[in-house]
Amino acid sequence: MDNKPQTLFPINEAPPKNQKALKWRLVTNQRNLFYMLAAGMVMSPKGFGEKYYQDTLSSFPGWIPLFADNVPKAAIDLSVSERHHLIPCIVTIDLKNLHGGLVAMDIDGHAREIQFPDQLNSSKIALFVPAPLPVTWLESIAFPSKEEKLACEDDARDFGNVPLLDFKREIDSRLFSKTNDAPWPPSRVTLPDRDNVLNKAFSAGGIMAMLLHMGNLGDVGVQSCRLGFDPSGTDLSTIADPMLRELGSWLQTEPTLTNVNILPRLFWGVIDSVTACRSSVDTISPIDAVLGYLDTAAAGLDEKTKQILLKLTNDLRKLAGLGDSTITELFEKHTKPFSRALILFFLRDKCADLVEFRHPLMNEVDYVVAAILFAARDGWLGLPLVLRDAVGLQDAVAHRMGALAHRMAGSGMDLGEPPVRPMPLRELFTPGIRGWSSKQRDAALLLSRELKWIECIHTRINLGKGEYRMIIDGGGVQIILPGDVKAVVTEVEPSKFFTQLSYSKIPVKLEKRIRDMFKA
Incomplete structure (x- = not known):
């Protein structure tokens, strides 16, 4: 009987000596892939x-197994074992x-912790990376055949949130x-279970996206959007509303708010309740989660504040x-942003409903606070x-969601500098x-012309000295005048332009043209 230890990977299939593997591959199935593309993260089963359909991610919960170049057939078989349509x-x-x-695991199946990438060497043929990773790190998605590739592309079109076509x-x-x-x-590999729910990361990603969509409303929208993407680099003195000012603390996973006014505490408590119910074992609805939280919170308030809150909860x-x-x-x-956000x-x-909603009594803070609440849901x-589909949004959000998840888990993983946030x-x-600037003037004029914001545009004609004759007829x-005009200047009035921008929907292709003008 041969007593030699089993070789996990055949010797002739190891990476060449002194050569680090350049291609790290994850084995999964199309349904899990779709979910990860929609979620913005390569993640573990929770x-x-x-x-979730069983695949290689279930083998070591909380770890992403990546293979250097070729993969085990058993890993492929496992990833399609649960359903025939996978x-x-x-x-x-x-x-x-x-x-x-x-x-990192070597060719004999022995695993040890390393500092990546400094301690990686050619003997390592598989990695186990703490989850999650940004889905935007995907270089390519390979399918076994043309038929299966086309089937997956057709399947993805049935989902409104799967950006499969954005990837190679x-x-x-x-x-x-x-x-x-x-x-x-x-x-031979034993790893601790580090699988975690990603509720807060998902909510944070939604909040970033919705704040970008609210950014055209005005200065509050712009400042809140900046805070949502870069909480540590934003001057909080520019944000007057106390509820919005606490967004940075929430995103940086700081302790529960205790030293702020009652409305910020209530609002972010509601956000936490809505966020948590996404993975609740009791399958509680967001509506019930809000009501339950407000009932509990009311018990700890002074009588006057309690009565105000009870009136709101009764109406809700x-x-x-x-x-x-x-x-x-x-x-x-109910005139407070907190109350109006809950009413909506x-x-x-859905968030899409809020983006389309307009009401004359709603102000900018009302919309931004509501956007955060809707995004948490x-x-x-x-x-x-x-x-x-805003340019750069997926890159910026996926990275920040992943970094937030690692911060909360205390993994110590560094995902590098976050992509520049979209403005x-x-x-x-x-x-x-x-x-x-001249770029801003040109872009404002193009946008106003394309969207027919005629009231924003005015034209100034400079005429030389002399006598002029005016003719008024059916055509206008x-x-x-004799000779040539000295100048014809078409300009956009900024105040009217910003008013139009605050409530107008900008077509995606036109917005890209405008953004490209600022890059030139």
């Missing part, structure tokens, strides 16, 4: 909730920005045929049933592609000391 996918992930401690897709039958016979999962309960008050009546009764939360189901995962158009049009007014 991130999927109840929509299609195997092999995803190549770029780790160039990753730094920190992870577990290829047919590489070699990856699925040139496999190795190593067992999966490897018997009526809305949850068959309320008989109009939105206008409720807004006239009970009346509208939908999360990044629940946003349709139309609310994600609301309004921020791009912020005037300098001397007003708009003509001015007859």
Whole structure:
């Protein structure tokens, strides 16, 4: 009997000596892939909730197994074992920005912790990376055949939040045929379970996206958007509303608010309750989570504040049933952004509904506070592609969600510098000391012309000295003058422009043209 230890990977399939593997591959199936693309993160099973199909991610919960070049056939088989309709996918992930401690496995199946990438050497043929990773690190998605690739692309179109077509897709039958016979999962590897729910990261991603969409409303929208993406680099003195000012603390996972006014404490308590119910074992609805939290919070308030809150919760309960008050009546009764955000939360189901909603009694702070609440419910995962397609948004959000998840888990993983945040158009049009620059003036004129904001545009004609003759007829007014005009200047009035920008929907292609003008 041969007593030699089993070789996990055949010797002739190891990476060449002194050569680090450049391609790290994850084995999964198309349904898990779709979910991760929608979620913005490559993640472990708890991130999927109840929509997870067994694949290599379940072998070591909380760790992402990545193979150097060729993969075990057993890993492919495992990833499609749960349902007959599953299609195997092999995803190549770029780790160039990753730094920190992870577990690496050698050719004999022995695993040890290393500091990546400094301690990586050619003997390591698999990595176990603490989850999650930004989905934007995906370099390519490989399918076994043309038919399976097309089937996945057709399948993805049935989902309103799966950006499959944003990623490189290829047919590489070699990856699925040139496999190795190593067992999966490897018997010699033991790792601690570090699987975590990602509720807060999902909510944070949704909040960032919605704040970008609210950024054109005005200065409050711009400042809140800046805080949402870069909480540590934002001057809080520019944000007057106390509820919005605490967004930075919430995003940086600071302790529960205790030293602030009652409304910020209540608001962020509501946000936490809505966020937590996403993975609640009791499958509690966001509406019930809000009511339950407010009932509990009321017990700890002084009598005057308690009565005010009880009036609000009574009206909210009526809305949850068959309320008989109009939105206008409720807004006239409840004038605080906190109350109005909750009223809308009970009346509208999705972030897309809020983006389309307008009411004359709503002010800028009302909309921004409501956007945060709606985003906590939908999360990044629940946003349709139309609310994600701003240039640079997916890169910026996916990285920040992943970094937040690692911060909360205390993993010590460094995902590198976050991508530059996308700016609301309004921020791009912020005037300098001397007003708009030539780029800003040109972009404002193009936007006003394309959207027919005629009231924003005025034309100044400089005429030389002399006598002029005016003719008025059915076609309008003509001015007859000798010689040539000195100048015709078409300009945009900034105040009227910003008013139009605050409530107008900008087509995606036009917005890209405008943003490209600022890059030139």
